[in-house]
Amino acid sequence: MEINAKSMDRNLLLELSGEIDHHGARDAMREMELAVDAALPKKLVLDMAGVTFMDSSGIALILRAQQRMCLLDGSVLVCHVPEQAKRVLDAAGIGRLVTIR
Amino acid sequence: MKSKAMNEVALEFPSRSSNEGFARSAVACFAAQMDPTLNELEDIKTAVSEAVTNAIVHAYPDSIGKVLVKARVCPGNVLEITVKDHGKGIPDIDKAREPMFTTGGEERSGMGFTIMESFMDKLVVRSVPGKGTSVTMKKKLAPRMKAGK
Numbered sequence: 566m567e568i569n570a571k572s573m574d575r576n577l578l579l580e581l582s583g584e585i586d587h588h589g590a591r592d593a594m595r596e597m598e599l600a601v602d603a604a605l606p607k608k609l610v611l612d613m614a615g616v617t618f619m620d621s622s623g624i625a626l627i628l629r630a631q632q633r634m635c636l637l638d639g640s641v642l643v644c645h646v647p648e649q650a651k652r653v654l655d656a657a658g659i660g661r662l663v664t665i666r
Numbered sequence: 667m668k669s670k671a672m673n674e675v676a677l678e679f680p681s682r683s684s685n686e687g688f689a690r691s692a693v694a695c696f697a698a699q700m701d702p703t704l705n706e707l708e709d710i711k712t713a714v715s716e717a718v719t720n721a722i723v724h725a726y727p728d729s730i731g732k733v734l735v736k737a738r739v740c741p742g743n744v745l746e747i748t749v750k751d752h753g754k755g756i757p758d759i760d761k762a763r764e765p766m767f768t769t770g771g772e773e774r775s776g777m778g779f780t781i782m783e784s785f786m787d788k789l790v791v792r793s794v795p796g797k798g799t800s801v802t803m804k805k806k807l808a809p810r811m812k813a814g815k
Contacts, residue, residue, distance in 0.1 A: 586686050594772070620712055620778075620781070621774075621776075625775035652709075656781050
Protein backbone atom coordinates (compact mmCIF):
# COMPACT_ATOMS: atom_id res chain seq x y z
CA MET A 566 0.00 0.00 0.00
CA GLU A 567 1.03 3.63 -0.41
CA ILE A 568 0.42 6.78 1.56
CA ASN A 569 0.55 10.19 -0.05
CA ALA A 570 0.62 13.08 2.42
CA LYS A 571 -0.53 16.65 1.82
CA SER A 572 -0.45 19.21 4.60
CA MET A 573 -2.04 22.65 4.65
CA ASP A 574 -3.11 25.02 7.46
CA ARG A 575 -2.76 22.33 10.14
CA ASN A 576 -4.93 19.99 8.10
CA LEU A 577 -3.23 16.79 7.09
CA LEU A 578 -4.59 14.76 4.20
CA LEU A 579 -3.32 11.21 3.85
CA GLU A 580 -4.33 9.49 0.63
CA LEU A 581 -4.16 5.73 1.13
CA SER A 582 -3.98 3.45 -1.87
CA GLY A 583 -3.47 -0.20 -2.74
CA GLU A 584 -4.11 -3.18 -0.47
CA ILE A 585 -4.16 -2.65 3.30
CA ASP A 586 -3.29 -5.93 4.99
CA HIS A 587 -1.04 -7.16 7.78
CA HIS A 588 1.93 -7.46 5.41
CA GLY A 589 2.13 -3.70 4.88
CA ALA A 590 0.50 -2.59 8.13
CA ARG A 591 3.59 -1.96 10.24
CA ASP A 592 5.25 0.27 7.62
CA ALA A 593 1.98 2.06 6.90
CA MET A 594 1.46 2.77 10.58
CA ARG A 595 4.96 4.15 10.97
CA GLU A 596 4.56 6.29 7.86
CA MET A 597 1.26 7.67 9.14
CA GLU A 598 2.73 8.49 12.55
CA LEU A 599 5.74 10.23 11.01
CA ALA A 600 3.42 12.33 8.83
CA VAL A 601 1.24 13.26 11.83
CA ASP A 602 4.27 14.09 14.00
CA ALA A 603 5.72 16.28 11.25
CA ALA A 604 2.49 18.18 10.55
CA LEU A 605 0.97 18.26 14.07
CA PRO A 606 -2.44 18.74 12.46
CA LYS A 607 -5.70 19.84 14.03
CA LYS A 608 -7.54 17.65 11.59
CA LEU A 609 -6.42 14.44 9.95
CA VAL A 610 -8.25 13.22 6.85
CA LEU A 611 -7.72 9.64 5.72
CA ASP A 612 -8.83 9.46 2.10
CA MET A 613 -9.38 5.83 1.16
CA ALA A 614 -10.50 6.34 -2.45
CA GLY A 615 -7.51 4.41 -3.81
CA VAL A 616 -7.82 1.41 -1.49
CA THR A 617 -8.40 -1.79 -3.49
CA PHE A 618 -8.61 -4.17 -0.52
CA MET A 619 -8.66 -3.80 3.26
CA ASP A 620 -8.83 -6.32 6.10
CA SER A 621 -8.81 -5.76 9.87
CA SER A 622 -5.30 -4.30 9.58
CA GLY A 623 -7.01 -1.17 8.28
CA ILE A 624 -9.09 -0.99 11.46
CA ALA A 625 -5.92 -1.00 13.55
CA LEU A 626 -4.51 1.75 11.34
CA ILE A 627 -7.60 3.95 11.72
CA LEU A 628 -7.81 3.39 15.48
CA ARG A 629 -4.13 4.27 15.81
CA ALA A 630 -4.73 7.48 13.84
CA GLN A 631 -7.61 8.26 16.18
CA GLN A 632 -5.43 7.72 19.29
CA ARG A 633 -2.66 9.84 17.87
CA MET A 634 -5.02 12.71 17.03
CA CYS A 635 -6.63 12.43 20.45
CA LEU A 636 -3.23 13.19 22.01
CA LEU A 637 -3.00 16.28 19.78
CA ASP A 638 -6.54 17.28 20.71
CA GLY A 639 -7.47 17.00 17.05
CA SER A 640 -9.95 15.04 14.99
CA VAL A 641 -9.94 12.30 12.37
CA LEU A 642 -12.16 12.02 9.34
CA VAL A 643 -12.19 8.90 7.17
CA CYS A 644 -13.60 9.54 3.71
CA HIS A 645 -14.21 7.97 0.29
CA VAL A 646 -14.31 4.48 1.77
CA PRO A 647 -14.80 1.84 -0.97
CA GLU A 648 -17.59 -0.73 -0.56
CA GLN A 649 -15.43 -3.67 0.60
CA ALA A 650 -13.52 -1.61 3.15
CA LYS A 651 -16.82 -0.12 4.36
CA ARG A 652 -18.18 -3.59 5.09
CA VAL A 653 -15.05 -4.37 7.13
CA LEU A 654 -15.48 -1.15 9.14
CA ASP A 655 -19.20 -1.83 9.61
CA ALA A 656 -18.61 -5.42 10.78
CA ALA A 657 -16.27 -4.06 13.44
CA GLY A 658 -18.59 -1.19 14.41
CA ILE A 659 -15.85 1.37 13.79
CA GLY A 660 -18.39 3.99 12.75
CA ARG A 661 -19.22 4.45 16.43
CA LEU A 662 -15.62 5.43 17.21
CA VAL A 663 -14.48 7.38 14.18
CA THR A 664 -16.21 9.80 11.81
CA ILE A 665 -16.64 8.15 8.43
CA ARG A 666 -18.01 10.02 5.49
CA MET B 667 -20.05 -35.68 8.30
CA LYS B 668 -17.99 -34.19 5.53
CA SER B 669 -19.87 -33.55 2.34
CA LYS B 670 -18.24 -34.69 -0.86
CA ALA B 671 -16.44 -31.91 -2.64
CA MET B 672 -17.16 -31.32 -6.29
CA ASN B 673 -13.81 -29.65 -6.74
CA GLU B 674 -11.00 -28.74 -4.40
CA VAL B 675 -7.60 -27.15 -4.18
CA ALA B 676 -4.88 -27.14 -1.54
CA LEU B 677 -2.12 -24.61 -1.08
CA GLU B 678 0.81 -24.82 1.28
CA PHE B 679 3.22 -22.00 1.94
CA PRO B 680 5.61 -20.73 4.63
CA SER B 681 4.14 -18.30 7.17
CA ARG B 682 5.61 -15.17 5.58
CA SER B 683 3.37 -12.14 5.50
CA SER B 684 4.14 -11.61 1.81
CA ASN B 685 2.00 -14.72 1.15
CA GLU B 686 -1.19 -13.13 2.55
CA GLY B 687 -2.03 -11.42 -0.71
CA PHE B 688 -1.26 -14.55 -2.68
CA ALA B 689 -3.46 -16.75 -0.49
CA ARG B 690 -6.57 -14.55 -0.66
CA SER B 691 -6.19 -13.99 -4.40
CA ALA B 692 -5.64 -17.71 -5.07
CA VAL B 693 -8.80 -18.69 -3.15
CA ALA B 694 -10.78 -15.95 -4.91
CA CYS B 695 -9.56 -17.27 -8.29
CA PHE B 696 -10.62 -20.79 -7.31
CA ALA B 697 -14.04 -19.53 -6.14
CA ALA B 698 -14.59 -17.76 -9.47
CA GLN B 699 -15.85 -21.06 -10.96
CA MET B 700 -18.90 -20.77 -8.68
CA ASP B 701 -19.92 -17.58 -10.44
CA PRO B 702 -19.91 -15.45 -7.29
CA THR B 703 -21.00 -11.82 -7.16
CA LEU B 704 -18.29 -9.22 -6.68
CA ASN B 705 -19.44 -8.75 -3.07
CA GLU B 706 -19.23 -12.47 -2.36
CA LEU B 707 -15.74 -12.60 -3.85
CA GLU B 708 -14.63 -9.68 -1.69
CA ASP B 709 -16.13 -11.33 1.40
CA ILE B 710 -14.19 -14.52 0.66
CA LYS B 711 -10.93 -12.62 0.10
CA THR B 712 -11.39 -10.71 3.35
CA ALA B 713 -12.14 -13.81 5.43
CA VAL B 714 -9.15 -15.70 3.96
CA SER B 715 -6.92 -12.73 4.63
CA GLU B 716 -7.96 -12.71 8.30
CA ALA B 717 -7.52 -16.46 8.79
CA VAL B 718 -4.14 -16.59 7.05
CA THR B 719 -2.92 -13.52 8.94
CA ASN B 720 -3.91 -15.19 12.22
CA ALA B 721 -1.85 -18.25 11.32
CA ILE B 722 1.13 -16.10 10.36
CA VAL B 723 0.98 -13.79 13.39
CA HIS B 724 -0.18 -16.13 16.14
CA ALA B 725 0.65 -19.73 15.20
CA TYR B 726 4.29 -19.03 14.49
CA PRO B 727 5.16 -15.83 16.38
CA ASP B 728 8.92 -16.37 16.39
CA SER B 729 9.47 -18.79 13.56
CA ILE B 730 8.41 -19.66 10.04
CA GLY B 731 6.09 -22.66 9.78
CA LYS B 732 3.73 -24.10 7.21
CA VAL B 733 0.27 -22.75 6.52
CA LEU B 734 -2.18 -24.94 4.64
CA VAL B 735 -5.21 -23.50 2.86
CA LYS B 736 -7.85 -25.77 1.37
CA ALA B 737 -10.85 -24.61 -0.62
CA ARG B 738 -13.68 -26.93 -1.62
CA VAL B 739 -16.75 -26.50 -3.76
CA CYS B 740 -19.52 -28.41 -1.96
CA PRO B 741 -23.04 -29.31 -3.10
CA GLY B 742 -25.60 -26.50 -2.80
CA ASN B 743 -23.15 -23.90 -4.11
CA VAL B 744 -21.28 -23.84 -0.80
CA LEU B 745 -17.64 -22.84 -0.63
CA GLU B 746 -15.70 -24.35 2.26
CA ILE B 747 -12.32 -22.93 3.21
CA THR B 748 -9.95 -24.43 5.77
CA VAL B 749 -6.85 -22.64 7.03
CA LYS B 750 -4.62 -24.90 9.07
CA ASP B 751 -1.30 -24.57 10.84
CA HIS B 752 0.90 -26.68 13.09
CA GLY B 753 1.79 -23.79 15.34
CA LYS B 754 1.37 -23.06 19.01
CA GLY B 755 -2.41 -23.27 19.16
CA ILE B 756 -5.01 -21.13 20.93
CA PRO B 757 -5.42 -21.80 24.67
CA ASP B 758 -8.87 -20.18 24.93
CA ILE B 759 -10.83 -20.10 21.67
CA ASP B 760 -13.87 -18.30 23.12
CA LYS B 761 -11.64 -15.52 24.39
CA ALA B 762 -9.80 -15.33 21.05
CA ARG B 763 -13.12 -14.92 19.22
CA GLU B 764 -14.20 -11.96 21.36
CA PRO B 765 -14.15 -8.65 19.48
CA MET B 766 -11.16 -6.42 20.25
CA PHE B 767 -9.27 -9.24 22.00
CA THR B 768 -5.78 -9.64 20.63
CA THR B 769 -2.43 -10.98 21.73
CA GLY B 770 -0.89 -9.49 18.61
CA GLY B 771 1.10 -6.29 18.39
CA GLU B 772 -0.16 -2.74 18.08
CA GLU B 773 -0.81 -3.22 14.38
CA ARG B 774 -3.51 -5.80 15.14
CA SER B 775 -7.10 -4.81 15.94
CA GLY B 776 -8.49 -8.01 17.47
CA MET B 777 -11.31 -8.02 14.93
CA GLY B 778 -10.16 -10.92 12.75
CA PHE B 779 -12.63 -13.56 13.96
CA THR B 780 -15.46 -11.01 14.12
CA ILE B 781 -14.90 -10.23 10.44
CA MET B 782 -14.65 -13.91 9.46
CA GLU B 783 -17.94 -14.53 11.29
CA SER B 784 -19.71 -11.64 9.67
CA PHE B 785 -18.42 -12.27 6.12
CA MET B 786 -18.95 -16.04 6.08
CA ASP B 787 -22.00 -18.12 7.07
CA LYS B 788 -20.27 -20.55 9.38
CA LEU B 789 -17.00 -20.53 11.29
CA VAL B 790 -15.55 -23.47 13.23
CA VAL B 791 -12.27 -23.09 15.11
CA ARG B 792 -10.41 -26.10 16.46
CA SER B 793 -7.15 -25.77 18.29
CA VAL B 794 -4.83 -27.84 20.43
CA PRO B 795 -2.14 -25.88 22.29
CA GLY B 796 1.25 -26.96 21.04
CA LYS B 797 -0.21 -28.81 18.06
CA GLY B 798 -1.91 -26.24 15.88
CA THR B 799 -5.15 -24.64 14.80
CA SER B 800 -7.64 -25.17 12.03
CA VAL B 801 -10.27 -22.66 10.99
CA THR B 802 -13.06 -23.87 8.72
CA MET B 803 -15.39 -21.37 7.10
CA LYS B 804 -18.38 -21.95 4.88
CA LYS B 805 -20.26 -19.60 2.65
CA LYS B 806 -23.29 -20.37 0.54
CA LEU B 807 -23.17 -18.40 -2.66
CA ALA B 808 -26.41 -17.03 -4.06
CA PRO B 809 -27.67 -18.97 -7.06
CA ARG B 810 -27.52 -16.87 -10.20
CA MET B 811 -29.38 -17.02 -13.45
CA LYS B 812 -27.15 -18.35 -16.18
CA ALA B 813 -27.12 -16.20 -19.30
CA GLY B 814 -29.26 -17.58 -22.12
CA LYS B 815 -31.14 -20.07 -19.93
